[in-house]
Amino acid sequence: MERIYPRFIVIHHTAGFDSSALTIDGYHRARGFGVEVSSPAGLVKEYVKRGFKKTQAGVMVSIGYHYLIRAAGDVEKGRPDFVRGAHCTALGMNFKSIGIALTGNFDSVDNPDGRKGHKAPTSAQISSLRALLAHLIKIYQIPESCILRHKDVKGAATRCPGDRFWLGPGNYGILT
Ligand SMILES: [Zn+2]
Numbered sequence: 001m002e003r004i005y006p007r008f009i010v011i012h013h014t015a016g017f018d019s020s021a022l023t024i025d026g027y028h029r030a031r032g033f034g035v036e037v038s039s040p041a042g043l044v045k046e047y048v049k050r051g052f053k054k055t056q057a058g059v060m061v062s063i064g065y066h067y068l069i070r071a072a073g074d075v076e077k078g079r080p081d082f083v084r085g086a087h088c089t090a091l092g093m094n095f096k097s098i099g100i101a102l103t104g105n106f107d108s109v110d111n112p113d114g115r116k117g118h119k120a121p122t123s124a125q126i127s128s129l130r131a132l133l134a135h136l137i138k139i140y141q142i143p144e145s146c147i148l149r150h151k152d153v154k155g156a157a158t159r160c161p162g163d164r165f166w167l168g169p170g171n172y173g174i175l176t
Helices: 021-030 043-049 090-095 124-140
Strands: 006-015 035-036 059-061 065-070 075-077 096-104 147-148
Touching: 006 124, 035 065, 043 059, 043 124, 065 124, 090 096
Parallel strands: 006 096, 006 147, 065 096
Antiparallel strands: 035 059, 065 075
16 A cells, blocks of 8 residues: 655535434445555554454445544544545645645535534534644644645645635644
8 A cells, every 4th residue: 555645635525414424435336436455463453442443454444534633523433544536536635735624614605504514624623623733834834824624735636624714824824
């Protein structure tokens, strides 16, 4: 398995309800996404224990994001950081970035009345996101200019993470 080293962070909303990483893993597996993680053994064990699909050589991790931030602020691990993502094809970002998704649908056009998920990031989601960003940029030495909303990635034809996601370039409020 090819390993990646993240140089960017791409932020998404899930455009849906407040579901767990395991539930989203099921959706993404149905869409044919997924990578088989076969090492390290301790990590494989951890995923299997969480309910991810065991394979002969390891475990299948299909959720396209590396981190999922739930409405109550819990951060759930998606793909391991060293595995390519399935969250942003533009500019080859799946091979050089960490994908973080907040549950909810923050787009006022797609989700005007909240029928497709909560309408705006919760304050718990924002504080967890800020803490996670601070942690990741420190580990991987990622400059703040390389934190992108999905729609900021050149060539990405999307409104993700929606206009009600109010953080943006120069305004992430990361405490370092
Ligand atoms: Zn997105």
